[in-house]
Amino acid sequence: MNRVIILGGGISGLSTAWYLKKFSQRPLNISVIEKKGRVGGWIETYREEDLLFELGPRGFRPNGKGKETLNLVKDLGLQDELIYANARAKKRYLLHQGKLHSVPNGLFSLLTSSMFRPFIKTLFRERKIPQIPIDDETIADFFRRRFSQEILDLIIDPLVTGIFGGDPEKLSLSSCFPLLRDYELKQGSVMKGLFANNKLNPMTKASLCSFRKGMERLPIALSQKLQGLGVNIYFHSPVESIECKKEKVIVHLHDKSLETDILVSALPPKSLAVCYPSMADQLLEIESVTVAAVSIAYQGQQTEIRGYGFLVPSRENETILGVTFDSDVFPDQGRADLSRYTVMIGGHQVKKSKRAELVECALRQLDRHLGITMKPHATHVAIAREALPQYTLGARKRLESIENNLPPQFFLSGNGFYGLSINDCIFHGKELATKIVRLM
Template sequence: MRVLADMIGNVPTADGEGSVPRSVAVVGAGITGLVAAYELRRRGVNVTLYEASGQAGGAIRTTHADGFLAEHGPNSFVTSPAVDTLLQQLDIEDDVVEANPGANRRYVVRDGGLLPFPLTPLAMLSTRLLSFKAKMRVLLEPLVRTRLQEGDESVASFVRRRLGREVLDYAVDPFISGIFAGDPETLSMAHAFPRVAELERRYGSLSKGLMAQRTQRPGAEPEGTDANKGHLMSSVPSRARLISFVDGMQTLTGALEASLAGTLRLGCPVRLVHRQDARWVVDAGQDGAAKSRLVDAVIMATPAHVLAAMELPAAMRKFAAPIERVEYPPVSTLTLGFRREDVSHPLDGFGVLIPASERRALLGALFSSSLFPGRAPDDCVTITCFVGGARQAERAREDTDLIVERVLLDLRQLLGVTGEPVFAKHVYWSRAIPQYTVGYQSVKDAADATELQNPGLYLSGNYRNGVSVGDCVASGQQVAERVAAYLAKAGL
């Protein structure tokens, strides 16, 4: 990697690209970059969207084969007013499918058996997932003192302190694996789950905070949250729904890609970004075919580690160092199809999560064909399995045959699978989900400082504003608004 000094006077020559008035380069065509480019183009801005790989959509990928639908990244997402507006604009509302309301049950493994996770206070009191002692510990949570010392705290430390070890092991740890593929001992409570941390800070207790929020008037923004989050078209009525699409999640990214015809450049990595006077130079393309372009602003919507591989001027590298060190553990997704008669478990829920203490190869599995229609032929079922993460990174890197062998062993013991899979699709993500580890404020501060010292440069993506699809959609919309405001202020 070559670190550049300040590049004074290195202006791109005319090459058919050149200088474009009121123009923005978006680097990275994952969901955040696609949404940002879409929003800017909708505002009449000249946008060029660069993607190093040959496919847009980032981790959102869908495969159709032999009557099965396999999702290799996100399987679903929760709507918001901003998301609903985007679906309307893209005219894909008719393609939306809501999750089966009868599949809201989440199973957690304890002592080798599947137990429903309690979703109500009454269910918590009667569940076999937690011991009597653990339930009493939860009921006494309002009496626990707030943390006195300043500074960041891990999710594990927070939960042990407020709710006890058993709740950490069998209620929180498996969900951490499901959301971040992460380790609660290293994840930051304040950054991975800021709203939960805020309940303690504001109310002194999680229980008291939840009760206070329930007594607020319907539709009110919960205290302590960002009132601007999802503010785009916030007047549009909406109820949160867990959704996907008839033909899978790639419907969303496909619609965005189609709307950006003429602006998206696949297989076109950005190698160099540097400031020239009041504008930006973007050098992109494969070796021997790279072209330079002058633009008014640049949105870096790439994973954090991509910055480390780019040629950046010293002024940018100085502030970006903490961002480049963000951890992304590997994850393998394995979609398996079985004949319905070969699986004894009813698969009557969302899926199953597995605590680290159970020592299984699986992080968890989704009952995909129970959740949404059209995921398997009528006489079959689809189970989407996840392996690796921060818990067992080495397992994610194993070859397909070994991963299938390990996963089948768990599925046979946990779900009563007897036959061999009639469908299998394995996808390996070498860097899956950014980890919001203890001390993550340094990453956010570095992003803020990089933007402050480099006017017209914007950093966006799931390492900064949340890892869910909904978070990424909001991130793309928000950064587009910020760029539009910057251009307007500059008189462009």
């Protein structure tokens, strides 16, 4: 039993292949099946001369699970290409009543912030809120219960839409923010847990990392290393169907069929449902959302407002989720004479708009909130269709049910199930590879 097929050449599939090669004591015949002509999945970097736009994730954080990502970077010999976010990126903003307000990055700035000062009593009163033995609840219900509707609307809502592209009224706390539930249960209070772990402000936490040539450098280097180790990567090979037999699995592609002893699917849930219809009903219960990233570059510095960017609460009734000031975050990724921004747009606005309309929408927002009126030097629109899985209420139980109904030689990976971030994907790839090696 030495054959492994991995469906999906994104960071989850590639990292699973990497750790299988690294941990196995015997030779493995590993194949990665990718429907596109490139690796990386949602990690994609657009480059044109000295211009760089990230079309997907902008980086990863080196703390927590990110330590494993850093280890992978070292294994691949990419340490010298690693860059860290500029100190300017510590400053972040929220749109409130049509104006940008700086997010406090410490206790003193919290006490002196006109927008956040009214919440101080609520934040510290949370320590006295009793625990309630709830198996799972929505993010919105949790923050209403332990804090207030105002904190939910102003702080948590934009944070959730910025990370997950979703609705806190629907998303599961235990799946999206498991640490907060742990703080309540183990320390009696979210605030106690945040103070004890130095995580008071989730919007200004540990620095962001990327690469000089963009985040796509990571999956490209990983795929090249894997191919050098004998891993087969099949490009332009969409999976048509999966046939599970007693002791093997057959993967049917458009031009061939491959047999394997172990199958790992790192496909999005809906893609897996198409080629494995026996599990389609359960897989299709996992919702996902579409987001657009409109990247814009201007000649020269266009605004005095500098920092990481800003998030937009839903109650502002704007057409965007937020804006990242890319040239402030990673100045090393582009020409010094260009200012780069990415405007994130979600929901129905993406589905009903053409690309040119999305650009116009983004330009209007930059004019309104940053005062930028100059004609852009360059623009690029990336639409990530159903790219962000939604871990809605009951997500953990749904995942357990799916896992329990899979054949013993069939495993899942990917952000559709085990976390959205690059760190989540790599960390789970390592965990899964460890599990598979023990079984073989």
